[in-house]
Amino acid sequence: MPADFNWAIGGEAGDGIDSTGKIFAQALSRAGRHVFTSKDFASRIRGGYTAYKVRTSTEKVRSVVDRLDVLVALTPRTIEENMDELHEGSVIIYDGDRTTMSDVEIPDGMVDLDVPLKALAEDAGGAIMRNVVALGAACEATSFDIEHLDSSLKKRFGDKGQAIVENNKQAARLGQEYVQENYPDADLDYDLDTTDNDYVLLNGDEAIGMGAIAAGCKFYAGYPITPATDVMTYLKGRIEHFGGHVVQAEDELAAINLALGGARAGARSMTATSGPGIDLMTETFGLVATSETPLVIVDVMRSGPSTGMPTKQEQGDLNMMLYGGHGEIPRFVLAPTTVEECFWKTVEAFNLAEKYQTPVYLAADLAMAVTEQTFEPEAFDMDAVEIDRGKVVDEDTIEDHQTESGGFKPHEITEDGISPRAFPGTAGGAHMSTGLEHDEQGRRTEDTEMRVKQVDKRNRKVETAKEREDFSPREFGDADADNLIVTWGSNEGTLVEALEYLDDDDVDVRILSCPYIFPRADLTEEFEAADQVVVVECNATGQFADVVEHDTLQRVKRINKYDGVQFKADELAAEIKETLAADGQEVEA
C-alpha cells in the first residue's frame, strides 16, 4: 500500500470548495507528488453539501479510499458527512468564529485546529481568501512546503494581477503562522515529502477534449449537461488555436445534427453529453450510422434513468450505447478505463470513425470525468498520435468509384464493407446521403436485393474491424490465477489497487479490463481457463456481465454498485473475496 495521505475540504456549494481543492491538488502535483481527486457534489449552485477530496502519495494512486487525515470543514455538516472516514489523529481545520461553527464539537482523539479563517483573510486583503488561509494551515499541519502552494496560487490567480497573487500568498502565510503560534504542541503526525518528478494533473473530460484536438477534431457541438460539460469548456478557447470551432447548440438534438453536418462537410466532428442527452440524440444516431458518417459521440454516464442523480456515478448506459436506435446499426463502443485512456481512446475513436465510416460511442463515466489524476506528461505523448482518415477519394481517384454515367458511389458494395468517401467540394463526387435505404449512389431504394446488400455491407465493417484492429482487454494481476475478474470503465484503477488488499489476504486474481465494448474481444478461452469469473460494474443489472455471458455461454458472478458512489479499493477487495468464497467454493490461496 502506498503511504498515502488524504485531505478534503467541504462546505456548501458556492463556498469555493472546488477551486480551493484544485489549488491544493495542483500544489501537491507541482511538488512531485501523485494525486487522485474526487468530488462529492449535489445538483445545485449554492447551498447543499459539497466536498473535494485529494488523495496523494509519492507513488501512483488510482482510486479513492475511506480515510481522511486532514479535513477543512467550512460547515458542521462537513464533519458529520465525513465522520466514518475520520480517525484518531485526523486533523480538523475550521473557523470557530463562524456562527454556524461556534458550537461544533471535534470528536475525541482528533486534532482540533480552530483557525479564524475569515478574520485572517480580511487581514490579508479580503474575506474571500478564507479558504486559502485554511490551505496555509493545512500546509503547516502536514509539513508541506508552502512555496508549492505559492506556485499553485500564481497559476490560479496570475490572470487577475500580481496584487491578487500576493494577497493570496499572504493569506496562506497567516494561516500557517496561526497554527505555528497557537498550536505549537498539536500532534501533527503528517509529512508530505516532495520529489523532483514533473506531473500533469487533469480529469477525464479534459483528457477527452485534449485527445480530440490531438486527433485533428475541428468541429464540436454540444449542450451543457453534467458531467460532460467540461469537455465543451475545455475545447472552447483552445480548439480555435488549431483551426476548430465550438458551438453551444440549442439542445442535444441540434448538437448531434450540427456535428453530423460538420462531419458530412468532412471535418472531424464530435459531440459530448450524458445519458439524457443520448436519449435525445438516438434518432439522429440512426441517420449517422446509415449514412455512414464518421462521428464521435461521448457519453459521460451518470446515474439514471430519467434525470436520475446528475452528480453521481453509474455505468448504466451501456445497453443504450450498444443497442439504442431502431433497426440494426453497426457502431463502435469504446470505454476508456483511466483519465490517460480518455485521451488515447478519443484519438482512436476518431480513427475508427473515419476508417470504418461509423458513429463511435465513447463511454466515459462520472467517476473518471470529474476525477483529476496526475500523470507523467509523456503519458500524453503527442508524437505517438496517428491520424488515419480512411478511404477518402480525391479528384484523381474518384473515377474508380463512379457509375458509367459518372455518378459517385458513396455506398459502393465492397468486400471489406467500407466505401469510398468524397468530401463536399470534390469535383465529380456530388451525392445524396439519406437515412432511407439506398443504393450504391445513396439514392432511395426498396429493392429487396439492394437492401440486403447494403445491410450486409454495413455489418461487414464489424468483421473487417475485428480482423484489422486489436480489441484486447488490458490485463492486471496474476495471469495464472484461477479467479478471473472482468470489468470496464473507471473501475480499473480501483481494481488494480484492490489487488494489493487481495494479495495481503493471499487471494490471487487475474483482472481483465475491457476498453472495447463493441466490437470486443472474445473471452471464451479466458473464461474456460478460469474457475470463477466475476464481472464488476457500476450498475444494478450487470449489463456488461450479460454481454459476456452471451458471448461465452458461461455464467458469471456479478458485483454491482449503483448507490451513486464509485467503488473503493478496500471495500471492493472484501466483496471480491466474499463473492469468490460463495457457493462453498474454495478460494485459491
Added chain:
Amino acid sequence: MSSQVRFTDFKSDKQPTWCPGCGDFGTMNGMMKALAETGNDPDNTFVVAGIGCSGKIGTYMHSYAIHGVHGRALPVGAGVKMANPDLEVMVAGGDGDGYSIGAGHFVHAVRRNVDMSYVVMDNRIYGLTKGQASPTSREDFETSTTPEGPQQPPVNPLALALASGATFIAQSFSSDALRHQEIVQKAIEHDGFGFVNVFSPCVTFNDVDTYDYFRDSLVDLAETDYDPTDREAAKEKVLDADKEYMGVLYQDEDSVPYEETHGLDSNMSEIDHDGAPEGAMDLVREFY
C-alpha cells in the same frame, strides 16, 4: 465559378414521385435555377432536406446533399456551413418539418444567422401522411385528425422569424416561376440566414389553399413602394391578418453572418498533419 453551369446540372436522374400538379415541382425548379444563376455548381453546393414530400427534394436534385431526420435539417445545414464556409448551403423542408417538430431549431437558426438559405415548402397540410392539419393550417381547416378544424391559430412563420431577429424574410409562390426564382436568389445572395416561405400548394389534400387562392390573394410587394429594409414596416406586414404578401418582407443590409462574427474561414475537412497538430504538447504542459 464556371459560367457553363445550367440549372439542369442540378437535376438528378430520379423522377419525382410528387403528385401531378404538386407545388413542389415549381419550388424545386426555382431553387435549381437560383443556384445556377448565382454561380454555384453541384460540387460546391450542399443541400439539406427535411422529411416529408418537401424532403424528397434532395433526391431529385444533384449536389452534395443529406436527407435529415424530421425537423432537424437546419442544424445539419449550419454544421456543414461552419465546417466548410466555401460551400453554398441550402436547406429545404416543409411546414411540418420547419414550424412544428423543428420550430425550436428554426428560432435558433434565425438567431444564429449562418450564411445559408432556407426554403420552406408551405402547403398548410401534412401531405405524405395523407392529409392531417399542419402548424400553418387554418383554424377551421377540416382534416382527418381535426374534423372540426385545429381550433387554434396557425403559426405565423414570418412573424416568428422577425421576432427572433431574422436578417432576411421573404415569401414566394411556387407557381410564379420568375418571382419565385428571383426571391430565392436574393436569399442566397443575402449575407446571413435567408429565409423564404414558399406557398407550394398540395393539390391532393388541401382544397382551400389552392393555386387559385394564392393567385387571387397574394400581394406582390414588388408592385408597391414597399421598403424591405424598414423593420417597422416589416412588423406591420408580417402581422397583417387581412393580407398575404409575396416578395422580400425584410432584409437587414448590414447583416453579418455567423461565420464572420466567429472567424470561420477555413475548410475544416483538411487536416495537414499525420499526427497531433503542431504545438499540441503545449496542451499537456498547461496541466502542470
